[in-house]
Amino acid sequence: MTAAMQDHEIVRKLAADFLYHQAKAQTGETTITMGQVDKRLNLAACQSPVAFLPSGSKAWGKITVGVRCTAPVNWVIYLQANVQITSEYYVASRTLSQGQLVVPDDMSKIKGDISNLPAGIVTNPEQVLGKSLQSSVSSGTPLRVDLFRSPAVVQQGQSVRVVSNGPGFQVATDAQALNNAAEGQVAKARTSNGQTISGIAKAGGIIEITY
Incomplete structure (x- = not known):
């Protein structure tokens, strides 16, 4: 008895649907042009073929997309595609x-x-x-x-306010910034007693330390 063969069009549609799903991460209109499966290729019918992108590949532009089968037999093929967004x-x-x-x-x-x-x-x-x-x-x-x-909210040499927060307390002291830092970045400063501290830069020349 002749074994059932895989329909090439099902493989192409599976690959195209997979690429459409991947392209949803991008904003815009997606146009996919799928290459043909080599007509000389005789593939055994697959129960659940799965499409995938080769490791390190992006999901748009001129790309290669794979389709693999693991049951009842193992096979892998690759198709060329162009995903335009x-x-x-x-x-x-x-x-x-x-x-x-x-x-x-x-x-x-x-x-x-x-x-x-x-x-x-x-x-x-x-x-x-x-x-x-x-x-x-x-x-x-x-x-x-x-x-x-992002613009610096703390600039090197600037006088800053260091605010330390912890369970049930808040302490503030003046210091001099040792580096430039945008909001949310780590800023360093030196206090009047020479201590160097690090905290998170906030708008208004504030360095926040949370314990």
């Missing part, structure tokens, strides 16, 4: 300088394929407004979140 994102509307604080006029919203752009593309201006650039960018450059840093 069209979404709105932001580019520099003019040349921006290192250290510059970004305002709305510094950004322009465009719509295009983001599948081949680097990770961390800015899709919402609130992600970067009021932050400063770590390096200069030219006009038209897609903006990435990792190009920016």
Whole structure:
């Protein structure tokens, strides 16, 4: 008796559905173009084939997606696919300088394929407004979140207020900041008696220590 063979179209649909699910993590419209299964390939029918991405692969752009079977037989095949994600994102509307604080006029919203752009593309201006650039960018450059840093709320040499909190007590003392720190980062300071302390930088020149 001839063994049942796997329908190639079921394999392609499984892979496409898997890629659509993966692409949901991205904001935008998804278009998937699936390659064909080699017609010369005779695969035994599989009870529950499973689609997967090879280790280290991203889920968009020109990619390879795998489908494996473990019962009643073992086989693995790979298909080529192109996952295009069209979404709105932001580019520099003019040349921006290192250290510059970004305002709305510094950004322009465009719509295009983001599948081949680097990770961390800015899709919402609130992600970067009021932050400063770590390096200069030219006009038209897609903006990435990792190009920016939050402004320092504690600056080296500044007089700061160190607030220590613990169960049933709060103590505050003046000190001098030893480093720059954005809100939520670790800041160090030296108190009037020469003691060096570390705490969390807060807006208003405050370093908070929680016990």
